[in-house]
Amino acid sequence: xxxxxxxxxxxxxxxxxxxxxxxxxxxxxxxxxxxxxxxxxxxxxxxxxxxxxxxxxxxxxxxxxxxxxxxxxxxxxxxxxxxxxxxxxxxxxxxxxxxxxxxxxxxxxxxxxxxxxxxxxxxxxxxxxxxxxxxxxxxxxxxxxxxxxxxxxxxxxxxxxxxxxxxxxxxxxxxxxxxxxxxxxxxxxxxxxxxxxxxxxxxxxxxxxxxxxxxxxxxxxxxxxxxxxxxxxxxxxxx
Numbered sequence: 001x002x003x004x005x006x007x008x009x010x011x012x013x014x015x016x017x018x019x020x021x022x023x024x025x026x027x028x029x030x031x032x033x034x035x036x037x038x039x040x041x042x043x044x045x046x047x048x049x050x051x052x053x054x055x056x057x058x059x060x061x062x063x064x065x066x067x068x069x070x071x072x073x074x075x076x077x078x079x080x081x082x083x084x085x086x087x088x089x090x091x092x093x094x095x096x097x098x099x100x101x102x103x104x105x106x107x108x109x110x111x112x113x114x115x116x117x118x119x120x121x122x123x124x125x126x127x128x129x130x131x132x133x134x135x136x137x138x139x140x141x142x143x144x145x146x147x148x149x150x151x152x153x154x155x156x157x158x159x160x161x162x163x164x165x166x167x168x169x170x171x172x173x174x175x176x177x178x179x180x181x182x183x184x185x186x187x188x189x190x191x192x193x194x195x196x197x198x199x200x201x202x203x204x205x206x207x208x209x210x211x212x213x214x215x216x217x218x219x220x221x222x223x224x225x226x227x228x229x230x231x232x233x234x235x236x237x238x239x
Contacts, residue, residue, distance in 0.1 A: 005158070009128070010128060011052045011129065012047075013043055013052065013054045013133050014057065014136075015040055017057055017137050017138075018092050018136050019058055019087060020086070020087050020088075021086065023089055026078070027076050028076055028079075030138045030165050031165065031168070034089060034091075036135060037091045039135070039160075039163040040135055043160060046194050048095055057146070059086065059104050060102035060105050062080070062107045064107050065104065066109065066110055071107075073110070079104075101119065103116060103117070112141050112142045112146075113145035113148070113149040116145070121153050130155065130156060134157060134158070135160030136163070137164070139167075139178065140174050140177040143166075144180065148181065156187075158189045159181055159187070159189070160188075160191075161189070163191070
């Protein structure tokens with residue numbers, strides 16, 4: 001495992017557009033888009049433990065956005081400001097101090113990157129962030145563009161390959177997008193690699209074992225009390 005993937009306060013997790021409309025049942029679902037949620041929750045715990053900053057981007061379109069089919073765009077209406085579909089996935093466990101970055105708010109401009117016309121770059125630089133870890137939806141659109149802009153702006157960028165899903169409108173789009181990101185200088189990481197570097201998986205296993213042993217001890221004590229109590233009551237009644 002590459003030791004450079006140990007997380008510190010110069011690192012940041014950027015979660016891209018994990019919104020209801022991009023998940024199954026939404027207006028523009030990414031195939032298996034909801035599968036990134038439990039993996040991202042694992043990353044969130046790692047970054048919380050390291051006291052590293054977490055950002056979450058979201059499409060926050062006005063109702064008449066240029067990307068919508070009725071206004072000359074490619075996509076059905078989605079992630080409209082204040083709508084249910086624009087909400088983050090309900091199972092995504094964002095921390096209370098997460099910084100939310102709203103994007104694609106200009107009705108006359110298509111925007112995929114979390115850096116495009118947002119405060120994300122300024123916020124990262126202000127906090128001294130040198131390296132960003134990017135996951136979310138969709139690999140071949142908003143994730144790709146966020147990664148490429150991050151590289152262009154001078155950040156070291158790590159693509160969380162197990163925490164992204166793509167649309168693949170044309171078969172092979174996702175593979176091409178990943179190849180492009182890596183060719184431009186991004187690296188890849190997975191949850192198990194980051195978890196191993198911080199010992200979190202082992203810690204969780206140890207905690208689970210302690211909890212199980214505590215339950216077993218409690219159950220043994222309860223049964224012991226019942227065994228003691230039963231004969232006592234019988235003897236007391238007979239006397």
